[in-house]
Amino acid sequence: MEKINALSIDLEEWFHSELLEGQRPPIFQAPEATQQVLDLLDRYQTKGTFFIVGEVAERHPELVRAIFERGHEIGCHGFSHQPLWRLNEDSLREELRRFHSVMEGILEKVVIKGFRAPCFSLDNRTKWALRVLVDFGHQYDASIFPVKLNPLYGVSGAPMQPYRISLKDVRKEDRSSPLMEFPTPPLTLWKFKIPIAGGFYLRIFPLSFLHWGLKRINRKQPFLFYFHPWEGYEGTPRLKLSFTNRLISYYGIHSALKKLEFLLNHFKFARVDQILGLR
Ligand SMILES: [Zn+2]
Numbered sequence: 001m002e003k004i005n006a007l008s009i010d011l012e013e014w015f016h017s018e019l020l021e022g023q024r025p026p027i028f029q030a031p032e033a034t035q036q037v038l039d040l041l042d043r044y045q046t047k048g049t050f051f052i053v054g055e056v057a058e059r060h061p062e063l064v065r066a067i068f069e070r071g072h073e074i075g076c077h078g079f080s081h082q083p084l085w086r087l088n089e090d091s092l093r094e095e096l097r098r099f100h101s102v103m104e105g106i107l108e109k110v111v112i113k114g115f116r117a118p119c120f121s122l123d124n125r126t127k128w129a130l131r132v133l134v135d136f137g138h139q140y141d142a143s144i145f146p147v148k149l150n151p152l153y154g155v156s157g158a159p160m161q162p163y164r165i166s167l168k169d170v171r172k173e174d175r176s177s178p179l180m181e182f183p184t185p186p187l188t189l190w191k192f193k194i195p196i197a198g199g200f201y202l203r204i205f206p207l208s209f210l211h212w213g214l215k216r217i218n219r220k221q222p223f224l225f226y227f228h229p230w231e232g233y234e235g236t237p238r239l240k241l242s243f244t245n246r247l248i249s250y251y252g253i254h255s256a257l258k259k260l261e262f263l264l265n266h267f268k269f270a271r272v273d274q275i276l277g278l279r
Helices: 030-043 054-059 061-069 089-107 128-135 199-204 207-218 243-250 253-266
Strands: 004-011 049-052 073-076 187-189 192-194 224-227 268-270
Touching: 004 030, 030 061, 030 253, 049 054, 049 061, 054 061, 054 089, 061 073, 061 089, 073 089, 089 128, 187 207, 199 224, 199 253, 207 253, 224 253
Parallel strands: 004 049, 004 224, 004 268, 049 073
Antiparallel strands: 187 192
């Protein structure tokens, strides 16, 4: 049977990326960039999960309402997009308190089940965050990237399939844990693990390879796909950056939405909470 995959959109401003070397010109374009994604999802009658940055919601409450009214799940992507490695337990509590208070102001009784850490920054150095998520009523996390490719993020040895995550070791399953984890599985080829399910990997790999690789993941399990609205928006400001950061930030922006459309045509997607059976 065809697998149903999880679709996640990290709703942040283009300047929330960690790679912009501290530059942050005050240009706001999340509504325009997100509108394109919302229209595309409507055309394919697909619902997904929007992990939203609190300060973006605060500035654009009408955008949050539009996402909610179209039937997408609202999740949390922090308040100010600080990676967990820059926070501690107290400051994460403050981030979540502000996020939830903004969301309650916009949507009243919405239940926020899911959390995605900025920059996939959950690993065993930041596992203290899991207890905070539980205290704020979150039912799942979607921040584990089970491949360690760079010093910033990745947890090698973490499960590839959704699991109940141990609060003591993020790589371990604990059936009594109050929190589910939906990791972003890579393509496993022989002994290599290649991330392909979203973001920069969507932009850099050719469609034929993405199609083949994602089908291959689907032989065993659903994948969790992620995308940022700024990645598919021509108006995203192009800053002067080092060669590598320019490549990772801007490569393939012009074709990203077309690629996403191709995937919507060839794979089935749903909200993360739906696939985890949380509705
Ligand atoms: Zn983010």
